Amino acid sequence: MPDGYTVSSSDPNLRIYEPDQVLIQEDTDGDGSIFILHEGTLGVFKGPEQVAEITAPPATGAILGEMSEILGVPRTASIKTMEDFDERGDPIECKVYVYTGGLESIVSDTPEIAVRLMESLATRLQDTTNLHKSEADRAGKIEERMGKFRKQAQSFKKESETNEKKLGQLKTHLEKQKGILGMIPKKEILELVQ
Missing domain, CATH: 1.20.5 (Single alpha-helices involved in coiled-coils or other helix-helix interfaces)
Known part of the structure; x- marks a missing residue:
């Protein structure tokens, strides 16, 4: 699996990540990407400390990385995929939509x-x-x-x-x-x- 994820065959923007993969690195400049958590759990880290956890809200998903792209400032936290399980103890895949190409392009194309x-x-x-x-x-x-x-x-x-x-x-x-x-x-x- 290259870069810790696979691309969905149904949607090229949907990536299925392995646990413990860094999506966003704190203090780095935006790279023109916006992320939408579709399913699973992400950890929010300031330095080495986890400060929050994000789970996908039903229907809409959680948008990540947009503030850096809108304001043109470095990322304020790291976002990492987390291991998650359903009620039966089965692993939940972390599915994230990744839109690239810069904010203007993303908004006009989508x-x-x-x-x-x-x-x-x-x-x-x-x-x-x-x-x-x-x-x-x-x-x-x-x-x-x-x-x-x-x-x-x-x-x-x-x-x-x-x-x-x-x-x-x-x-x-x-x-x-x-x-x-x-x-x-x-x-x-x-x-x-x-």
Whole structure:
């Protein structure tokens, strides 16, 4: 099997990969290819660490490699085929559509890819928006809690200042009492205590 895959006899764009084959290498420039996972499982790697797993959604498939092609930037992660099994324990082949020739050529030759790309980008945008909204909501709740803590801290500070003032008054009162007691002869104090 050359390059770890075979080409489907029914569609020249469909490749059937062996497990552990690298489809996309992190930090490399795009080569004009876009991948659509049709069946099986792919691992997403940042360096040596697997950070996610992609399985083909029914009907549409997962599009990969498009951001590098659209933006003209290096690949942000490596994508590798993974070994996968069905409920009976039988291996699931990893089938991936590979479209080459550059983004413009792919889109003009295969208009359905353009639609899928738009859907994929719209979904990513929505997910990013939801994530930012979620983070903004979370930040708002944290700020609200911080506001409550600030009010509590101010209340405690005020209470502490009040208590310090009362303590100062009590000390002054005790000093006066001590002064008064100092004027009374000790003999009389002892008689009062008995």
